[in-house]
Amino acid sequence: MANTALRDSINDALKNAMRAKEKERVAVLRLVMSEFKRIEVDERIEVEDARALAVLDKMIKQRRDSEQQYRAAGREELAAQEAYEVSQIQEFMPAALSNEELSAIVTQAVRDAGVTDMRDMGKAMALIKPQVQGRADMGAVSKLLKEQLSR
Structure with missing residues (x-):
């Protein structure tokens, strides 16, 4: 059975919002659920937690960009x-990593991948991304990795 605890908790929140007649929250949660459904139909897969986190992360980033504009x-x-x-989507994301935790993950990935210069940055990012997905901005992670590699 697929790991869909995140999706189930969003679905439960949607039902509770419907019962409480919270129109705005219902609209946001329906957007999230419809995105999951679109992926399932298009790709013929069941959206698991890791993919759901990536989808939520993308939705948050899009909305922050729109807000800025x-x-x-x-x-x-x-x-x-x-x-x-x-704010509504953020509720379902895991707690953000501190700068110290993020730095430790980046340092460990650089060491594990044996990365020594910028050309091999992708190897380290491949190790980092699953660990920080939804818990850190990938732009900040990339910046931190570049700083460590330029030392």
Whole structure:
């Protein structure tokens, strides 16, 4: 059986929001569930927790980008909606890694992959990504890895 605890908890939250008549929360959770369903139909797979985390991470990133663009255009009501959606999706993400934890993971990956220069950065990223998915911004991870490799 597939590991779908995250998906099940989102589905339960959707049902509770429907019972409580929280229209905005229902709309956000339906978006999440529809994205899972789209992946299942398109790829003929069952969305497991690791993939669900990646989907949620992508959705948060998209909404943060949209929020930034709305604020730059002076559309505060739309920016507030995007911020609300981020907060609702964020609930289902694991706790973020501290800078020290992230640094330790990057250092260990560099050591394990035997990476010595920027050309081999992909090897280290391949080891890092599964450990930090949904718990750290990949841009920040990449920056940290570049800093360590440039020493």
